[in-house]
Amino acid sequence: MAESVSREAAPAGETGAAVPHRGAVTACIVLAVVMQALDTTIANVALPYIQGSVAASQDQINWVLTSYIVAAAIMTPPSGWLAGRFGRKRVLLVSVAGFTVASMLCGTAQSLTEIVGYRVLQGMFGAALVPLAQSILLDIYPPAQRGSAMALFGMSVMVGPILGPVIGGWLTDHLSWRWVFYINLPIGVVAFLGISAFVGETARALRSRLDWFGFATLSIAIAALQIFLDRGEQLDWFASGEIQLEALVMAVAFYLFLVHTVTAGKASFVDAGLFRDRNFAVGMLFIFIVGITYLASLALMTPFLQSLMGYPVVTAGLVMGPRGIGTVIAMMMVGRLIGTVDTRILLAVGLALTAWAMWDMTGWTPDVSQQTMIVTGMIQGAGLGFLFVPLTTVTFSTLAPERRPAATGLYNLSRNVGSSVGISIVAALLTENVQANHADIAGYVTPFNRLLEMPAIAQAWSPWTAAGRAALDSVVTRQATIIAYVDDFRLLMILALAALPLVLLLRKGSGGGGPAVVVD
Known part of the structure; x- marks a missing residue:
């Protein structure tokens, strides 16, 4: 992948000279990143409304989330x-314009096929925004100020998805679910005009070539994996010929990609030599797990609050919002601690906080108080804040600077794939476990159960009447659903704990793990 140096950025990055309109450039770049980051989760609380509007099943509606993430994952590596x-400015402008138009199309969608297709376009155009914005900020700030610039950038990347449910809930309740997409129009227009006016163009490497075979095989493998996970539970997994075909396509494409990567050398789409760096290899696995636990838990919270607890959409968004406060506070603390405290200790603290939050959620029932959910959410957000910047720091600290552009694309790819895989897995397990738990609980519900002889219960849940059986089935389904959520939260807790040993495999980079200079 070609690398280029910004004309307006080189003096600041190399000599420390002032960059014209640096504040305006930063504001426009951060605005574009926030727009893209918000759309990772802004549609979460609106999913039940979208589901009803486009006549989708519970399994199908998750495609609205995963299609966006997968498209972004596929298109991130070739952004460099x-x-x-x-030219960096041209690509950035096309990305902002395409993302904004795709957002408007999402708002006009009348069917599941349309909205999923438009979300794919959103992900494809938005994929380049994060890595290109990052490279511009690194170029226009001198080394002494990059830590602060990256802290601001990190907050825009991570707080956006957490504030998404709050904004999405308000828009859905007061206007319509379509406004969770229309809101991108004013943001996109301002970002486009600002980038046009203040961001300078870079030199173009006209002779650079993309490894199309490597890109195609990796894309096919990721897409097949996602379809396999999204459709598997619905089609009874390998009992279905479609699922068998998708698994075969995924395996063959991934095999061809690996063989090509190893044999193509420097012409390969992915630099295989990156994985010989232990910190980078461990960091890729680490961020994959973080991606699973982060967005999968948010995807679970929406139906838990709205469907199981009956919360209005605005209340659901407000209950989920304080996660952002925890993240911001933790990132401010981490910004002061990095350079003085071993980043591996900070990572261990972040994983411990995440695991504790998930453990607390395994005890939740529909009677859990809002205060408990808000406090636990803030702790989970703090765990993310302790993970994001330190993990990025230690992952890239032992890589040579010239290898970081390619490495950041793969790092972001791993996080996005982890997020989409996590959402699909917890959704499939939720559906499957509800059915299994319902069957287990129903085994104890017989006309001969003595509890059903109690007058109050016999009147409401009589197994001898159709109304009683319907009421009884509703109660059993509700209990089965509660247990299924607990099982999913427990799985996410186990994943967070399973990542703890990875901390021991990391080593300090040169400079002792100072301020992060590469944030994706």
């Missing part, structure tokens, strides 16, 4: 090549 080949 696109910027080098066509």
Whole structure:
């Protein structure tokens, strides 16, 4: 993938000279990143409304989330090549414009096929925003100020998805679910105009070539994996010929990608030599697990609050919002601690906080108080704040600077794939476990159960009447659903704990793990 140096950024990055309109450039870049980051989760609380509007099943509606993430994951790695080949500013402007138009199309969608297709376009155009914005900020700030710039950038990347449910809930309740997409129009227009006016263009590497075979095989493998996970539970997994075909396509494409990566050398789409760096290899696995636990838990919270607890959409968004406060506070603390405290200790603290929050959620029932959910959410958000910047720091601290552009694309790819895989897995397990738990509980519900002889219970849940059986089935389904959520939260807790030993495999980079200079 081609690399290029910004004309307006080189003096600041190399000599420390002032950059014209640096504040305006930063504001426009951060605005574009926030727009893209918000759309990762802004549709979460609106999913039940979208589901009803486009007549989708519970399994199908999750495609609205995963299609966006998968498209972004696929298109992130070639963003560096696109910027080098066509110019960073041009690619950034096309990304902002395309993302904004795709958002408007999502708002006009009348069917599941349309909204999923438009979400794919959103993800494809939005994929380049994060890595290109990051590279611009690194270029226009001198080394002494990059820590602060990256802290601001990190907050825009991570707080956006957490505030998404709050904004999405308010828009859905007061206007319509379509406004969770229309809101991107004013943001996109301002970002586009600002980038046009203040961001300088970079040199173009007209002779650079993209490894199309490597890109195609990796894309096919990721897409097949996602379809396999999304459709598996619905089609009874390997009992279905479609699922068998998708598994075969995924395995063959991934095998071809690996063989090509190893044999193609420097011409490969992915630099295989990156994985010889222990910190980078461990960091890729680490961020994959973080991606699973982060967005999968948010995807579970929406139906838990709205469907199981009966919360209005605005209340659900407000209950989920304080996670952002925890993240911001933790990132401010981490910004002061990095450089003086071993980043591996900070990572262990972040995983411990995440695991504790998930453990607390395994005890939740529909009677859990809002205060408990808010406090636990803030702790979970703090765990994310302790993970994000330290993990990025230690992952790239032992890589040579010239290898970081390619490495950041893969790092972001791993996080996005982890997020989409996590959402699909917890959704499939939720559906499957509800059915299994319902069967287990129903085994104890017979006309001969002595509890059903109690007058109050016999009147409401009489197994001898149709109304009683319907009421009894509703209660059993509700209990089965509660247990299924607990099982999913427990799985996410186990994943967070399973990542703890990875901390021991990391080593300090040169400079002792100072301020992060690469944030994705």
